[in-house]
Amino acid sequence: MATINDNYLKLPGSYLFAEIARRVAAFKEANPEADIIRLGIGDVTQPLPPACIEAMHKAVDELANADTFRGYGPEQGYSFLTDAIIEHNYKARGIDIASDEIFISDGSKSDCGNIQEIFGTDNHVAITDPVYPVYLDTNVMAGRTGTLQEDGHFEGVTYLPCDASNDFAPALPKERVDMIYLCCPNNPTGTTLSRAELKKWVDYAHENESVILFDAAYVYEIEGAKDVAIEFRSFSKTAGFTGTRCGYTIIPKTVKGRAADGSLVEFNKLWNRRHTTKFNGTAYIVQRGAAAIYTEEGQKQVKETIAYYMENARIIREGLQAAGIKAYGGVNAPYIWLKTPDNMPSWDFFDKLLTEVHIVGTPGAGFGPCGEGYFRLTAFGNRENTVRAVERIKNQLHI
Amino acid sequence: MATINDNYLKLPGSYLFAEIARRVAAFKEANPEADIIRLGIGDVTQPLPPACIEAMHKAVDELANADTFRGYGPEQGYSFLTDAIIEHNYKARGIDIASDEIFISDGSKSDCGNIQEIFGTDNHVAITDPVYPVYLDTNVMAGRTGTLQEDGHFEGVTYLPCDASNDFAPALPKERVDMIYLCCPNNPTGTTLSRAELKKWVDYAHENESVILFDAAYVYEIEGAKDVAIEFRSFSKTAGFTGTRCGYTIIPKTVKGRAADGSLVEFNKLWNRRHTTKFNGTAYIVQRGAAAIYTEEGQKQVKETIAYYMENARIIREGLQAAGIKAYGGVNAPYIWLKTPDNMPSWDFFDKLLTEVHIVGTPGAGFGPCGEGYFRLTAFGNRENTVRAVERIKNQLHI
Structure with a gap:
């Protein structure tokens, strides 16, 4: 009989x-009447930039x-x-990337996976712990791990x-590792790594002949990174492309x-x-929309x-602090990582937040x-909902 | 040092x-002046249906x-x-498919791969031989094969x-197989399998507990197919979505x-x-465009x-026959599969066709x-180019 990929059975049943x-x-x-505010999944709420809309209509x-x-594009x-x-x-930024070192895709999730x-x-x-689940789950599926x-x-x-x-900055591993997933600004913790921290990882990768799989931006500004790093970037959060789907991956030819x-x-x-072999390019319309981000109006x-989202992040961060909840991140990143009151298990806090004040967040344990x-809130809501969510947490949550 | 997936080294350097x-x-x-007509890659030339255009503007x-x-959709x-x-x-068509047995994607190539x-x-x-290279190459990459x-x-x-x-209808294998890739109407041969031929494969899969990976349409009309078949379908050729990217896969829960x-x-x-885990949905705009195909105007x-394309197929088929070239397919399929004159190697015929009459086709050996x-021509050109291509083959090709 046809057999299945047994590695899948190592995974918990459903994706976070x-x-x-x-x-x-x-x-x-x-509770059909409940007015739920979603600050969970990291989905954006603001419309696409007008420059993208115009470019897509034209396309x-x-x-x-x-x-x-x-028809088919490259x-x-x-x-x-x-x-x-x-x-x-x-x-x-003074970084030299050749035209055959960049690959457009339908989003970072696909490429990271x-x-x-x-x-x-x-x-x-x-991988860091906590981590964006895609890095881990896809390696489990591929058989690069044992069991849970x-x-x-x-x-x-x-x-x-x-x-x-450790201020959410991972220490170098004691054992040799080959593939290192780093995410900066970090999802879920909303924290960033300093240039010095990044340099430490680039040096480690050089010494150990490892490859850094870097989810976000600017790793190539670190000296030597082009020999050891693959970079993933997305238009999802910056330009609102979560439902429009476009990202890209940079693989310098020096990474071996x-x-x-x-x-x-x-x-x-x-x-x-x-x-x-396995992909036929991103929709032409979508690529035109993404390109419009680089026009003068698009950039503005x-x-x-x-x-707008960073102001949301400030509102959440300061609101949580005012409510006596310890919060991290949210300064150079759209994620706020909070410590649950009295060390409450994070799925319990998820249920508490949902049932008491009708707010959806993401449990840190996920x-x-x-x-x-810990628990993650995102700054991608609209302003009104963000303000209302913070008020509910300050005034109605029993902590 | 980080190691590579060595299976990739088994593959020839570039995708066909x-x-x-x-x-x-x-x-x-x-030859910058050459007026090249492309009947090779199977890309369509006709614009999207107006119903799709309207739906996408609205989206x-x-x-x-x-x-x-x-933002993020399902x-x-x-x-x-x-x-x-x-x-x-x-x-x-009397086939019962549940809503959780269908998965929309960015195209059949991704899903088949x-x-x-x-x-x-x-x-x-x-796999059949000849075959769409994606089926084979992706299994080579996964390590399901030895070397070339x-x-x-x-x-x-x-x-x-x-x-x-054998009239391009594959015989059942002598040894047991687990995964069977079938494509109907066939790419590249442009031929179709009869219901009786399909039934033979479904019965084989039942007896041998194999799974049929069926690229195209209507396998579930064959009795028993829902227990043993996964079906891939695409909007690329029917609705001109080659550059717009949408397809879907049906996996009945009975396939185990x-x-x-x-x-x-x-x-x-x-x-x-x-x-x-590895995909974040197809662009909302694209899904709206695809859905418009199912409106009354869209269907028309x-x-x-x-x-239009089927008429092209007829023109090519009959033109080749008039030129003394044996041609198959092109009746219920948009591909014409021709026998090269004097059994010429198919890459030689590719070069001959390109240099003598500036027509791009696809070598059968690929x-x-x-x-x-053999050699593949597609019916997806526009009418004028299709007619001109056939005239060139009839009048200018030295065979």
Whole structure:
């Protein structure tokens, strides 16, 4: 009989956010009148920048006409988008990225999840704890881990604890690791790593011939990073593309891994083979929308949206502090990571927040054992709801 | 040092269509004046149906306004699209598909490529020869094959030869196989399998507890197919979505595989876990466009486009025959599969066609050793170019 990939059975039944959605739906069914405010899943609420809207309307019109119609595009993305990204995000910062070192995708989640396919299954993986679940789950599926232990950790994975005691900056591992997932600004803790902290990891990767899988921005500003790091970036949070889907991955040709025969192989080549074989490019309309972010108006509009969310973050952070709740992050990141009152288990706090004040957040334990006793709120709500949520926490939550 | 996935090194350097693009680009650079007609990659040329255009404009406008903005959608797709598909493509044919048995994606290529992840690596794979390269290449990457042999076959794979001698209908394999890729109407041969032929495969899968991975349409009309088949479908060719990207996969809950402990596991559950962990849904705009295909106008417009391409197919088929070239397919499928004159190697015929009459097709050998001596042309060009291409073949090609 056909067999299944048994590694899947090592995973808990449902993906974190699916479990949250399930609990919220159940609560809503039982309390149809409840006015629920969602600060959980990290979804944005502000509309797309007008420059993107205009560009997408234009792209839709192009598809309506045989003379301007676009079918299959390059799997790696159109040059009108890749050129704009390289110019604005890298060249302007003095970082040299070639046009065949960038791969446009339908979002960072896909790339962060798929990247491990081009690595051997014998690699030792390091992740922070707490962590964005995709890094871990996709390595479990690929068989790079053992089974889930009683302490909530998978056998064979190196966890790098991040909590208040180390200012959420992971220490270098004691054992050698090959694949290191770093996320900065961090999801879920909302904290950032300093240049010095990042340099420490780049140096570690050089010494140990490891690869850093870096989710976010600007790792290549650190000297030597281009030899050891793959970078993932997304338009989801900056430009509101969570439902429009566009991201990209940078794989410098200098990042290499060892083949079984001992030879060195560029990960860029392997990813290009994967990307062209299993993916057919991001929708033309979407790529046009993303490119519009790099116009003058687009840049201005994106900055306004970011400022809007950052003001939300300030409101949440200061509101929590006023309510006597210890809060981290939310300064250079849209996530606020709070310590649950009296060390309450984080799923209990999830239920408490939902039932008492009808606010949806994300339990820290969902991001890993070290997230237990913590809880994530996001700054992506609209202003009115954000203010109302903070008022409810300050005035109606029994803590 | 971090190791690579060595299975990638078993593959030839570039994906078939990337190699074609490379050769065409080189020719174009050397002959900038050449008026190249592309009947190679299977890309469509006709604009999107007006119903889709209208729906997508409306969707773009929704994203421009905070009140109607859409962020993350369900990873499995919006119900406005899944309901329409189930209603029109299944229920109307008496086939019962539940709403949690359908998964919207960014296209069939992704799904056909990713589906093998939920199977054990010990499964024995059967593919037709010639075949759409994605089925084979993704299994090579996953380690389900040995190395490439001198005869052009990968060790450990069961190839099902399809050529003129068996009317392009594969015979059942002599050895047991677990995963069977079938494509109907067939790409590249443009031929179809009769209900009786399909039934033979469904019965085989029942007897051998195999799973059929069926790329196209209507396998569930065959009795018993819902227990043994996963179906992939796409809007690319019917509605011109090659650059807009939308497809879907049907995994009935009755399709099961064996776990290491002997228990039976639904592939549906595993795919749901994969889809929610590694994918974040198809762009909202695109899903709205796809749903518009199922309106009355949308259906009418799609039928017109299909009729247009089918007329192209007839022109190519009859033109080739008039030129003394033996041609197959092109009746219920948009692909024409021709026998190269004097059994010329198919890459030689590719170069001959490109340099002599500036037409791009696809060499049969690119689809597998049994495709050697054959060549694929597609009916997706516009009418004028299709007619001109056929005239060039009839009047200017030296055969």
